[in-house]
């Protein structure tokens with residue numbers, strides 16, 4: 001090994017020497033131990049396609065107008081989440097932290113919480129603070145309910161009754177060892193509705209949308225469809241004008257983006273006529289809570305991607321609200337069908353591997369089948385109770401039998417694809433290395449797209465989102481299959 005290393009000159013490494021050639025430690029290929037390939041046989045996750053539970057709760061909390069998450073844990077639990085948001089959205093994300101050190105690990109985080117919450121509210125005047133626990137605070141056993149009461153008492157003492165009671169504090173318990181970012185977001189949806197939604201006494205003739213961890217472009221597409229139908233809706237955790245904001249001089253100090261769901265809107269969600277959770281694992285808990293508590297009918301999933309799922313969503317909205325599906329949306333559907341027919345010779349019978357968060361992986365699987373593609377492997381990074389049955393139900397309609405990995409990692413997916421070659425992979429940026437290794441194109445979609453710009457602005461949901469995803473898919477296949485002949489392909 002030592003003979004492969006370049007000597008480092010005494011005066012330092014020059015700029016042109018920075019790119020060091022990668023050499024394998026062992027030149028010959030060492031086959032993997034087949035017993036250790038399935039994730040179920042390992043206690044270690046290799047190349048995970050998921051992240052930690054507080055991430056989902058912080059995503060949710062930032063979707064509130066003048067909302068700030070407060071993370072009860074060490075700084076690292078916040079820093080890497082902020083970094084990931086910046087990578088995906090190219091926007092800053094303000095998140096407060098209790099700054100745990102050794103003393104908090106021994107004596108608990110009560111002092112950090114009360115002092116931190118006081119500083120946050122006095123300096124930033126938020127409307128709502130999402131209190132997000134972490135592995136450490138949960139293991140220490142921080143009694144967050146009593147901490148919140150103590151912090152409130154302190155605020156009232158210092159700021160007076162009105163101002164001390166004004167900011168809402170919503171507790172979301174997110175011990176990361178008990179689930180992924182998906183679970184964190186799902187828990188946040190329930191926690192916000194439990195804490196803020198009021199009784200079902202003044203019908204507002206609106207619907208609630210719990211969108212899940214979709215992109216700003218998806219939320220704009222959703223609003224476009226609802227606007228075309230003339231439907232009024234509340235959207236919980238509307239990150240569209242938080243993570244994709246105009247560059248303008250700040251109108252207020254401290255600065256908050258203009259977007260986000262207002263506290264008053266969440267309070268009124270108990271008066272809506274129906275709730276639509278677009279992703280069953282990211283908001284389903286909140287929709288079920290409203291159904292149990294206020295008897296508001298809940299429609300949970302599937303994500304409105306592709307033709308059938310978008311049809312289903314619009315049909316349900318139409319039935320619930322009594323609004324017609326307008327010609328403009330039918331035209332969008334027709335355009336997607338036309339585009340599918342125009343590109344069928346590129347997609348038909350192509351073998352595809354799909355991975356990502358469970359709801360988007362399920363939505364993409366149906367769309368891929370609608371395009372005539374054969375799903376060879378479908379993977380969710382987060383294990384859910386329904387993922388396997390959902391995928392089997394979809395592919396069964398089309399006569400396919402893919403490998404279904406429910407709650408696995410990209411190592412298992414990669415090793416599986418070595419024996420089951422595919423033409424294309426659809427997933428997020430975490431799959432870039434395995435696509436390179438397998439020498440197939442990667443079409444990026446989902447939450448963690450951080451090695452391309454602008455993806456968060458473009459939708460994958462709705463008929464127009466389908467057109468966009470299909471264009472990406474076909475272009476990737478053409479680039480890969482005919483790199484030199486782009487002018488003569490269609």
Ligand code: SF4
Pocket residue numbers: 052053054073076077078133134135136176177
């Ligand atoms: S896994 Fe636990 S310790 Fe690690 S960043 Fe997430 S909450 Fe913090």
